[in-house]
Amino acid sequence: MEKDKVLSIKNLSITFTTNSGDVNAIRGVDFDLYRGETLAIVGESGSGKSVTTKAAIGILASNGRINSGEVIYSFKNADGTERPINLLNFSKREMRKTINGKRIAMIFQDPMTSLDPTMKIGTQIMESMLCYPNKLKARYNDLITSENVDYKFAKKQNKQDYESKKDLIKESYKKDISEAKKKNQGVSDIKNDYKNKLKEIKTAFDNQNKNLDMNFKKSKSSIKEDCEKYRLSLLKKRDDKIAKATDEMKDNNDEEFIAQKNKEIESAKRDYISQTKVTKEYAKSRALELLKLVGITDAEKRINNYPHQLSGGMRQRVVIAIALACSPDILICDEPTTALDVTIQAKILDLIKKLQKKLGISIIFITHNLGVVAKVADYVCVMYAGKIIEKGLIDEIFYEPAHPYTWGLLSSMPDLNTNDKRLYTIPGSAPNLLHKPQGDPFTPRNKYALKIDTVVEAPMFKISETHYASTWLLDPRAPKVEMPKELKDRIEKMKGDFKNAKK
Amino acid sequence: MLKNETAPLLEVQNLKEFFKINHNDKVKAVHGVSFKIYPGETYGLVGESGSGKSTIGRSIIRLYDITSGNVYFDGIRISAGTRWNEKEIKFTKIRTNKKVKELTSEMNKEIKEVKTEHANDKELSNKYIEEIKAKYKPQIEEAKKYCKEVVDREKGNIRSAKYDNKHFEEAYTKKLVTEIDEKYKPIFAEAKTEAKQKKAKEAYSKEVEKAKKTKLMPQMQMIFQDPMASLNPRKKVEDIVAEGLDIHHMYSSLTERRDIVLKWLKKVGLSVEQANRYPHQFSGGQRQRVGITRALVMNPKLIIADECISALDVSIQAQVVNLMKDIQEETGVAYLFIAHDLSMVKYISDRIGVLHLGYLVETGTTEEIFNNPIHPYTKSLLSAIPTPNPEVEKTKVPLFYDYATSNIDYRKGSEHLISGTHYVLGTDEEIKKWQKK
């Protein structure tokens, strides 16, 4: 069964302008997220894990600039159709109306500062639901946004094509003129030719623009019609029901019957309202439902509590509830359990897994703790200095790691079972990307560095269909290097543990 | 380690710490914690937020006044709480008053009886009254005398506690001087010639002077949790590290100061240029190393590490822990390692104490606790730690332990010895139940 891709990031590159210079924080990131799967991004602080996802949902800091790359999201429309569009082409307004919260949600590290201390938690959960209460308008926005984004992007492309063609023509014109001058030939022909060519491409550009405009107008009006039709159909349904009930009431005078019919009329009215507006009652009932879903006992009482009356674990649960309020299909978790105690961390991770199974959402989990990754992830990307240096299925990364950095990360995790008196560490710390590194930025800390690492970075070598690593050690010309013995022993032991547990 | 023979470096006896929020409410942070730390070893204090571990660390280093209990450092009592003594006085007085009242009322009752019986014969009734009084008076006197004894004793305890709280440095100096005296007695006895006598006297007075200058508290240092907040953002690294030296005037010239600072910075892995930089230019791991250097520069005997690795990435945590172990090997310093992550604690500690809600629920050596955890809280902590083994992690069901619903009352429990030095807090049936599992 082909899993369908929900989010696909290709060749993303981001630069930040700071007082001390330009920092190329993300230098080419690719990964895919499939439906119902959990992808973990692992790395040290400063490797760029959060920045990648922030760019995807449009909350990048104002001094950040996206140089290149695409973030392709599979946009499900209100009428059920699905199409891939590039999230980087969305304007902030469009992001806000259609993507943030509604399709992609994010939870952050510190639960205390993620919640507003002056609002009750019930209000905070209902806030995002009540943001766009007019459902019909939201439906229209949804449908029009993808069209709008494509239209704008196509126009931009058109203009860029036109500009580049114009430049080419200008260049060739200049060359021709200078040649002609050297040969003392007549320039009038060349000038006419030039003018004609310019006219040609301008007309082509204008025509293309007109086409795009027309198409967009057409689709816009068809969408408007469609929405109007939808609204009328809802109205019709309601009116029909009311008419039917009133008819039936005419014939029969039984009190009970009349009461029942009145109830039917009321419910028809309510149905219409609930399909066209988000009411406060609906929001409240959904908030209660969400609180129960995330495991908060006594939801009816807790919904009126303030954040400072809850413990750290409960606050993080409320944050998760807020994120799930509008039923997104991607949830991005940025180190959600780093600030919590170990036992509470275990509970929250359990909760996230349960929710994923129940709701079928895809999760991107950012962390620096490999133990947490082992618990929740299906697919792992290891990031270092703004690039993904190894990615693969979780079993491949933990039992068959290929990059020396991954070996280092796995070895430096303390093991409850061995009796080593000394922990293995990766010497030094992550590089400062203010100064563009020559070659592989991991070289100074790499015990297995090759000379070529100081010159040029390695490409992604394929180890299996799902496992890739970017290290020159995988090149056929490089010396054969095995992972350190302690790590190998540890992995063997872990596999053994697993077999024992299975028995 | 000859634990039975060497004296403990730090001894905490029945430490209780209560904080008053307003005149009605108290927060009871620590309920009677006792442990010992021997020179050169690491004691790991493990607990989650709210268990009181930071409070214990800060009380030991005298940032807070302790409510009750004693803290001995190098044999000298540095901190004592008086709440228990005051309570004892109060209750003894109440009890004595009650008893005296009882006795007096009984006495009066009997006197009344006698009076009514022998209403006419005054001489006889008086004789009986005297007898009754003679019977009861000594009892009353005894009760009052006992009360006075207890009150005096406790008042004496309170006075000595308050005195120790303020004058422990003098007590320490006295101890050092006595040691020097002991050491020099045989030398003085041997020195027969004038010259030798003079030399011995010089050496003696030099050592006594040095002893008078040594203070006790700087030999206990602390490393804090947040590497950024614990460094003054306006000071250079060199000044931050030398702060302790500046306060206690432990150098004679600026070059000496700089030399000491650079020596320790090199040991910790930072370079000479970095001594002139500001904290915001360093990464988290490096800042924590600056904090460690600041503690080491004072040549301490005990370092209290208050969650000093929790704010760092896992790979950097390993670096810092290795560094601390190296320093311990080289200088013989003891650590009180406060943490909430049992996996890191295992690497560095010789003995461990598990803290929950202010009670020490399980203590023992590292092997004892990891091989044979008894208390359900310890078991839940161990099972909650994620290991980098995906197959096991995905199917593992962590043990959950909730004090409120577990029917366990820490106040009723007492310490039970399981084996060696492994103690668990609980009632007899609970211990039996947990050991069966």
Added chain:
Amino acid sequence: MKKKKDIKSATSELTYKNYTPKAGDFDFLKNNETEVDKNYSSQNYWKDTLTRFFKNKMAVIALVVILIIVLLAIFGPMMNSYAYDEVNSSEANFAPRIPGLEWLPMFDGSEDVFGNKYELTGKLDVYYWFGSDHLGRDIWTRTWQGTRISLIISLFAVAIDMVIGMSYGLISGFFGGKVDSIMSRFEEIINSIPTLVIVTLLMMVLKPGLGTIIVALMITGWIGMSRISRAQMFKLKEQEFVLVSRTLGAGNMRLIFKDILPNIIGQLITNTMFSIPNAIFTEAFLSFVGLGIPAPEASLGSLISDAYSKSFLTHPYQILPPLIVLGLLMLSFNILADGLRDALDPRLKQV
């Protein structure tokens, strides 16, 4: 839409695609001692502040204006031959006349109503650059003399305020509890008495003069500073680095003045800069009202007051120099203080 140039053009970057490995490239890198913990130096806090400050053009202009005025206040009165109290009744109420700039209608010595008094009295080689007042004294000299006095008064008053207020606030904030309560009550009592009442009483009790005015301004000016330093102290008192110094055995005074003060000095400098124009204005107001420097001493306020009461309707030019100088001083100090505040408190967050 402009075509954005790439940060680096694709052809100049060396990637594995356009690099052919040489022999020996796949050998291990021996002596991998490339600096592992490199830190790149950046500037000191004060250098950073200065860089930020100089980027703010308005603040730099304000600083230059202040410097010019200060220089003129020092050297102005010496620039021409008149003394500030040289009374010359025959040359009273002359309009401004500057040699060399007489082609400008402002500076040729003539007035609308009274004509050109220089020509009328035949004194063609006499120049009063800003004119002369009703007693024949040179306004140029008096203006700069007055500025000198005003600046001295305000700088002294503010300096003393800063020292007293800062220490008061720091101590009261640090110790908290009873000490803080008592000190705050005292401060509130002083604050509730209107400044003008205190100053007036002082003026009546003490001899009017320079020192008296400084004392008067000082009496209530320290309160604002002490409030700010107290608030900042509360914020920083419980920070971890203060706790660290405590465990190292630092005494209270050391904690206050060596550990916490450097962290709040920025705020204090800003507040000081803001209170200078306040002091200048208060002094001017007092002089205007008649409670200030006695004649023949000049201060900006008394100059304005004289010009206003004696000759505003007849010779309006007399009020302009001191008024403009006062306005420029206050505006420049305010802008400077704003610029300093922005430079000392960086708000830009960098990645």
